[in-house]
Amino acid sequence: MPGDKMKLLLAAGGTGGHIWPAVSFGRWIKRFHPECEVSYICGSRPLELEIYKAAGISPLVIPAEGSPLSGSFVQKCRRTAHLFGSYAAARREIVRFRPDAALLFGGYLSFPLIAACRAAKVRCAMHEQNARAGKVTRFAARLGLEIYSGWRECAPLSEKHYLYTGVPVRDFGHLSRKEAWRKTGIPADLPEGTIAVAFTGSLGSGSVRDVISGLAEKECFSGWTFILPAVAEKTERVCPNVWVMPKVWDPAPLFSAADVLIVRAGGSTLTEAAASGAPALVIPWRGAADDHQYYNALAFVSENGGLIWSAEDGAEELEPSLLRLGEMCAARDRVPSGGRSRAICENLWSALWSR
Numbered sequence: 001m002p003g004d005k006m007k008l009l010l011a012a013g014g015t016g017g018h019i020w021p022a023v024s025f026g027r028w029i030k031r032f033h034p035e036c037e038v039s040y041i042c043g044s045r046p047l048e049l050e051i052y053k054a055a056g057i058s059p060l061v062i063p064a065e066g067s068p069l070s071g072s073f074v075q076k077c078r079r080t081a082h083l084f085g086s087y088a089a090a091r092r093e094i095v096r097f098r099p100d101a102a103l104l105f106g107g108y109l110s111f112p113l114i115a116a117c118r119a120a121k122v123r124c125a126m127h128e129q130n131a132r133a134g135k136v137t138r139f140a141a142r143l144g145l146e147i148y149s150g151w152r153e154c155a156p157l158s159e160k161h162y163l164y165t166g167v168p169v170r171d172f173g174h175l176s177r178k179e180a181w182r183k184t185g186i187p188a189d190l191p192e193g194t195i196a197v198a199f200t201g202s203l204g205s206g207s208v209r210d211v212i213s214g215l216a217e218k219e220c221f222s223g224w225t226f227i228l229p230a231v232a233e234k235t236e237r238v239c240p241n242v243w244v245m246p247k248v249w250d251p252a253p254l255f256s257a258a259d260v261l262i263v264r265a266g267g268s269t270l271t272e273a274a275a276s277g278a279p280a281l282v283i284p285w286r287g288a289a290d291d292h293q294y295y296n297a298l299a300f301v302s303e304n305g306g307l308i309w310s311a312e313d314g315a316e317e318l319e320p321s322l323l324r325l326g327e328m329c330a331a332r333d334r335v336p337s338g339g340r341s342r343a344i345c346e347n348l349w350s351a352l353w354s355r
Contacts, residue, residue, distance in 0.1 A: 006036040007097060008352075009122075011090075011113045012105035013043035013064065016051055017266035021129055021150075022105045023055045025168040028345035039097050041090065043109050054249040062089040064109055083112050090116035103127060103352060110136045114143070125352060129167050129267030132295035133157050148351055150267045151299045163351055166344035167271040172252040174276075180256035186227070186235060186243055193223035194326050197254045198262035199269055200230060200283075208283060209244065211315055212262065216242045220323060229254060260325045265293035270300045275340040279328040280306040281321055 008029065012022035019042070026038045040059035042048045052059050064086040065079060090112050094102075101123040104110040110126065114136075117124035125146040128137045132155045133147070141147050141161050147154065150167035175183065181190040200208045209231045216226050216239050225241050229251070232244035248254060255261075255276040263273050265284035273280045282300055284293035297308045305328070309321045 006033075006353075007099045008036055008038050009041065009094070009097060009099040009102040010038060010105070011041040011102060011109055012107075013041075013045065013048045013109035014107040015047065015266075017129055017268050018105045018107050018109075019048065019051045019055075020170060020268050021127065021168045022103075023052075023057060024170050024341060025103075025345055025348060026057075028168065028171070028342065029349070032345075033349070039093070039099070041093060041109070041113065043086075051249075060089070060093050062086040062109075062112065064112060079108070086112035087115050091119065094120045094122055101125065101352060103348075104140075105129070106134055106137055108136070110140065114140060114145070118143075127165070127167075127348065128154055128162070130292040130296055131155065131267075131299040132290050132292040133162075134289060134292065146351075148348060150271065151296070152303070153295070153299055155295060165347040165351055166340075167267045168345050168348060169268055169271045169275060169341050170252075171341040172255055172272070172275065175253060175256040177257060180253045183253035184227070184245075184257060186245075188237070188243075191225040191241075193225060194259045194329065195225050195227065195257055196260045196262060196322070196325075197227045197229070197258035199251070199254075199273075200228070200262075200264050207311070208262070208264075211318060213239055213242050214315070215319055215322065218319065220319070224326075227254065227257075259329045260322075262322075265297040265300070267296055270296055271340075271344070274300065274304045279325050280304075281325050282306060282308050284308065284310060286310060286312070 010022045010026055012018045029036050029038055040057055042052060042059040042061055043064040044061055045065055063082045065082060094116055099122055102117050104113050104126045106128055114124060126137055126140045127148045129150045131151040131153050137147060141157055147162040148165045149162045152164050154162045178190055198212055209228050212226055215221060227243045229245040229248040232246055235245045238244050258278050261273050261278050261280040263269050263280050263282055265282050282297040284297040301308055307321050307325060309318050
């Protein structure tokens with residue numbers, strides 16, 4: 001471990017699934033290891049800047065805007081060109097900040113950071129939030145970088161090529177049902193029946209909204225209240241028992257208010273769902289790179305219970321799955337894991353400075 005004063009560079013971009021784990025780890029460091037100075041790097045996508053702004057962080061923005069391995073031919077060419085500018089910007093930040101180590105949270109942003117760290121001889125490690133490693137993580141493993149995995153499985157890597165730490169997530173305090181409902185800002189009295197909150201990911205999901213809104217009209221769900229954040233411009237009731245909301249940067253009230261969760265299968269979303277203690281129906285987005293959300297869903301259910309539903313299963317299978325979820329909620333005591341985030345961050349900190 002370095003001396004009394006330490007400096008750590010955190011690089012995360014793309015979507016909230018990459019950024020919030022980095023931000024959560026950085027906040028934990030600020031609280032428990034104030035001797036360590038943290039600096040952030042992100043790409044230039046508007047969503048990235050919006051998330052960092054919501055977190056109260058001003059990162060260094062480099063011109064990377066997407067993976068050179070995806071998109072149209074023109075996009076691939078433009079993104080490849082941007083890698084050179086991103087590499088130069090990362091080198092300048094390393095020279096300025098002089099970090100003891102850099103921790104990368106995956107995605108396209110990691111390409112120029114790996115190159116810049118190796119050129120400057122700065123120790124560089126990578127955190128993988130998914131149960132199936134992405135292309136950059138697999139590339140980093142071949143280069144010999146340390147890989148810290150959010151799940152006990154990190155396919156296709158063998159166990160000797162990664163260390164399981166968990167995914168750093170926001171440390172939510174659990175609120176009472178009444179207080180949580182008040183803090184959601186929904187202009188209605190606290191409902192008496194089952195509250196289902198559908199977190200569909202930082203990119204939103206119109207299809208999930210449409211399917212759930214259709215189900216909510218059925219008699220068997222008349223006693224349920226469905227809440228769908230990040231799918232509308234304002235908070236409003238679109239059906240007698242369905243509320244839609246804009247993006248919510250502090251989801252703690254929603255997690256606390258929920259009796260059951262309906263979630264996409266991003267790594268950080270699933271870790272937060274597990275920490276909430278509520279039973280979850282996981283809907284993996286099958287268009288994710290290397291089908292990693294499906295692998296995340298399998299890992300989540302094996303470790304935490306819950307159910308998986310995919311669009312390929314058909315809408316007719318979603319109804320019994322949700323009803324079964326309600327039965328699971330009634331059959332078990334909810335035990336939020338308030339210390340889960342802190343334990344994960346401690347694991348990651350120990351791994352990072354273990355040598």
